[in-house]
Amino acid sequence: MxxxxxxxxxxxxxxxxxxxxxxxxxxxxxxxxxxxxxxxxxxxxxxxxxxxxxxxxxxxxxxxxxxxxxxxxxxxxxxREHAGEPPGGADEARAWLRATTRELGRTVCGAGFRGCPFINAAAEYPDPTSAVRVAVLEHRAWLEGAVRTAFARSGHPDAAGAARHWMALRDGAMVAAYLTDPQVARASLEHGVDDLLAQAPGG
Structure with missing residues (x-):
């Protein structure tokens, strides 16, 4: 990055x-x-x-x-710059979600990967009022919001729920890739997102 x-x-x-x-x-x-x-x-x-x-x-x-x-x-x-804004069309929104997920998969399999920098920082700053923790939460709020928008534009019947599920998959992949086999974490992440997109018309 x-x-x-x-x-x-x-x-x-x-x-x-x-x-x-x-x-x-x-x-x-x-x-x-x-x-x-x-x-x-x-x-x-x-x-x-x-x-x-x-x-x-x-x-x-x-x-x-x-x-x-x-x-x-x-x-x-x-x-934010790399991901860009979720596009408006349903097919394009699904493609954005898959591309964002694939990029995350490449990240967790990259050399020197040591987990999510935001999760890592949050673990070291437990005070929810600290400026560091606020910066972490601002990033996560933006990311979940962008994913929620993409699911909504894809036609998913529960965009908010799907976005929360995506975030959980993302967090799990970040931790699992660092602690265990990154390729398995990547595959599980991508399969999970495919399952979420299958719930949308045309997914």
Whole structure:
């Protein structure tokens, strides 16, 4: 996934690109957080591996949690950009759901996969009021909403229920792929979505 600028964190003036140092901090943090865990990676390590000063870090991020939120929002932005909006036609909406599911399957089978970055972050930030947890929930709300729209446009008789089912399949595949056989998790995910789409006319 490609990183996207986080509009909620301090950046350059409107109309100017974000600084190279900020982008380097964000890329470095994203790799470290995903590989080693958010709590295990401190500001000093991010600063050292990004080759910037602490003053530069704090010029862009008031604290570590702000960096974590920016990391999650960048991941969210990348998913949204890649997925796009569900199309309006029934056949196109079904194709969007299958393509989104196949992309998820490729992700869980990819080298270095360590689970869902949003689920991982939520596990490390149990306080539901924390900015990190809010960023996780915002992503999940968008994703479930997009899937619900696609099921509705496909003609599914219970789009909301199908979207919740899809999210459960997605979460299960993310966890199972990391803990067990990713190919089995991928196949189970895709079969489950085929079953959901079979409930829609023309599915």
């Amino acid at each position: 490609s990183s996207q600028p986080d509009s909620a964190s301090p950046v350059a003036s409107p109309g100017r690109p974000p600084s190279a140092a900020r982008e380097r901090l964000l890329r470095t943090a994203a790799a470290l957080f995903y590989r080693d865990g958010v709590r295990a990676v401190g500001v000093d390590r991010v600063v050292a591996e990004a080759a910037v000063t602490r003053a530069t870090f704090y010029r862009h991020f008031p604290g570590k949690d702000d960096l974590v939120v920016a990391y999650l929002r960048a991941a969210d932005g990348a998913v």
